[in-house]
Amino acid sequence: MRKFFNEASLILIGIPVFLWTVIPIWHLAVLSFSPRDDVTSGTWLPSKFTIQNFEVIVGQKHYYLNHFWQQFGNSLFIALAAGLLTLGISTFAAFAISRLKAPGGNTVMNFALATYLIPAAFLAVPMYKAMGQYGLLNSQWSLILAMVTLASPYAIWVLKQASDKLPFELDEAAIMDGATPMQIFRLVYLPLMKPSLVAIGTYALLLAWNEYLYAFLLLSKDSDVTLAVALGHFLSADDSPWNLLMATGLVYALPPAAIYYAFRNYMVGGLTAGATKG
Amino acid sequence: MNTQPKAHKRFNSWQMWGMLLLAPYVLVFAVFVIYPVLYGLWIARHPHSYELLFQDPVFPRTVLNTLIFLIVGINLKFVIALGLSGFFVQQKKWIKALLLLFLLPWAIPSIPTILSFRFMLNPEWGLINSSLFRWFEIEGPGWLTEPWLAFACSVLVHIWKSLPFWTLILITGRLAISSELYEAASVDGASRWQQFKFITWPSIATLYLTSTMLSMVWTLGDFNSVYLLTGGGPGDQTHVLATLGIRYLRIDQLELAMASIVMAMPLVLPLVIFMVRRLAAGEAKLAH
Numbered sequence: 102m103r104k105f106f107n108e109a110s111l112i113l114i115g116i117p118v119f120l121w122t123v124i125p126i127w128h129l130a131v132l133s134f135s136p137r138d139d140v141t142s143g144t145w146l147p148s149k150f151t152i153q154n155f156e157v158i159v160g161q162k163h164y165y166l167n168h169f170w171q172q173f174g175n176s177l178f179i180a181l182a183a184g185l186l187t188l189g190i191s192t193f194a195a196f197a198i199s200r201l202k203a204p205g206g207n208t209v210m211n212f213a214l215a216t217y218l219i220p221a222a223f224l225a226v227p228m229y230k231a232m233g234q235y236g237l238l239n240s241q242w243s244l245i246l247a248m249v250t251l252a253s254p255y256a257i258w259v260l261k262q263a264s265d266k267l268p269f270e271l272d273e274a275a276i277m278d279g280a281t282p283m284q285i286f287r288l289v290y291l292p293l294m295k296p297s298l299v300a301i302g303t304y305a306l307l308l309a310w311n312e313y314l315y316a317f318l319l320l321s322k323d324s325d326v327t328l329a330v331a332l333g334h335f336l337s338a339d340d341s342p343w344n345l346l347m348a349t350g351l352v353y354a355l356p357p358a359a360i361y362y363a364f365r366n367y368m369v370g371g372l373t374a375g376a377t378k379g
Numbered sequence: 380m381n382t383q384p385k386a387h388k389r390f391n392s393w394q395m396w397g398m399l400l401l402a403p404y405v406l407v408f409a410v411f412v413i414y415p416v417l418y419g420l421w422i423a424r425h426p427h428s429y430e431l432l433f434q435d436p437v438f439p440r441t442v443l444n445t446l447i448f449l450i451v452g453i454n455l456k457f458v459i460a461l462g463l464s465g466f467f468v469q470q471k472k473w474i475k476a477l478l479l480l481f482l483l484p485w486a487i488p489s490i491p492t493i494l495s496f497r498f499m500l501n502p503e504w505g506l507i508n509s510s511l512f513r514w515f516e517i518e519g520p521g522w523l524t525e526p527w528l529a530f531a532c533s534v535l536v537h538i539w540k541s542l543p544f545w546t547l548i549l550i551t552g553r554l555a556i557s558s559e560l561y562e563a564a565s566v567d568g569a570s571r572w573q574q575f576k577f578i579t580w581p582s583i584a585t586l587y588l589t590s591t592m593l594s595m596v597w598t599l600g601d602f603n604s605v606y607l608l609t610g611g612g613p614g615d616q617t618h619v620l621a622t623l624g625i626r627y628l629r630i631d632q633l634e635l636a637m638a639s640i641v642m643a644m645p646l647v648l649p650l651v652i653f654m655v656r657r658l659a660a661g662e663a664k665l666a667h
Contacts, residue, residue, distance in 0.1 A: 125499065189403070201393050201400070203398050203401045204398065209401060218655065224415070226637060228411060250407055311490075318625070343498055357488055
């Protein structure tokens with residue numbers, strides 16, 4: 102009897118949690134598969150299930166979607182470039198701080214952590230102006246570099262923590278065999294750091310793919326912007342085709358969701374491990 | 380005898396490599412953080428900008444909104460996260476499946492889901508008010524047209540988006556507690572509340588506070604929840620500092636934008652300094 106009540110009370114918590122989580126996503130999906138007329142009827146199910154919205158998107162047959170494939174490609178390019186650059190820069194930095202004990206390494210680490218803790222929307226204002234002075238505004242490199250700036254601090258920190266845990270005897274043994282620092286980096290360090298590198302690469306990639314604020318500040322031409330900014334453009338008109346907007350949003354949200362579920366053990370393990378020490 | 384100078388020389392070449400490998404990040408940091416921040420502070424040096432800022436009727440409301448967002452929003456989020464983490468550590472298949480679903484708002488980008496909220500809350504034809512009318516014949520409120528209600532909705536959207544992550548953090552905290560403690564406590568006849576008070580809370584209190592502070596910093600930077608849901612409206616009454624700075628930037632008032640950000644520094648800097656010390660000591664490991 103007590104067990105039954107226990108299960109019942111768990112279900113009583115579970116149902117609101119389920120509804121709270123799912124309703125906005127359900128609403129997103131329902132509109133994506135609804136015909137245009139459904140948009141203003143506020144229904145929980147499409148009156149007629151249709152994939153017409155996706156045909157419009159794929160065929161770029163709407164004013165707001167004229168550059169869809171270009172924008173999809175932009176998002177992909179920027180996310181990949183930011184992910185790879187972050188990975189390269191932060192792996193070097195973490196190796197230098199943790200294994201080579203570079204002079205000033207800890208100071209750099211502290212400044213990087215401080216950057217991680219500056220609210221992103223605050224840094225956006227002066228960074229936007231600086232990008233203008235560098236002549237990078239409206240170039241996709243401005244967004245890539247901005248994302249590298251935002252992603253590197255956390256990346257360096259996680260990689261440094263992981264790297265500190267590798268036994269230093271490995272380095273010493275390699276030195277005895279006459280290895281140079283770069284040989285240690287390539288042959289000892291990189292293979293052992295693989296799980297953390299996957300987690301960090303994914304982290305930076307998703308950060309850049311999902312970014313809205315910096316993308317909308319730094320890029321403006323329709324053929325340059327990312328999907329995130331293109332979605333924001335739908336808000337500029339009152340009679341926006343919301344079913345198309347939602348369908349595009351679904352297309353935009355699927356890759357991160359898929360990556361997240363594919364890598365969830367890496368992500369959750371790599372990004373939250375050690376949280377318990379707090 | 381001759382290993383000594385050789386080791387010394389190698390040490391130097393290691394340090395040289397170290398500085399070389401550190402250089403790309405230092406360059407990025409100098410060009411995209413240090414220079415912009417110094418330039419921004421220089422822009423914000425005139426007292427006149429602050430006078431103008433205080434004369435803007437939008438500013439006091441924004442400060443109030445930001446404080447409410449932080450104090451109410453974050454505490455609400457963490458109390459719920461604390462409770463839910465206790466729910467999600469239950470070893471049941473359906474709860475584990477629910478956890479995977481529950482993490483979805485955190486895993487997917489915020490633009491489509493916030494826009495989904497925005498349309499759902501549309502007073503005239505949104506899903507919420509249509510359903511209220513259909514089921515109960517109630518005229519739903521103007522969710523996004525009443526300033527306070529619109530602001531409350533922004534806070535809820537923020538919670539919807541970031542609750543999963545913090546719940547996950549608190550789950551890892553709870554899972555690290557030895558189950559023997561709970562077994563011993565139940566043998567001694569401790570109630571659930573006593574178990575929470577004497578075992579769970581002391582074990583995760585530090586994690587809870589660290590997380591709350593990190594969340595404060597990030598919530599201050601949350602532009603999307605407000606901008607994409609209300610756009611700061613109606614009548615610029617739902618702005619927070621994050622959106623106000625961008626609003627000034629968009630209307631070419633760079634000095635006001637920087638001044639409004641500088642105004643947040645008394646709150647941000649102590650948090651940053653405190654957290655850098657904690658994080659540098661490797662005490663917590665958290666990502667957005």
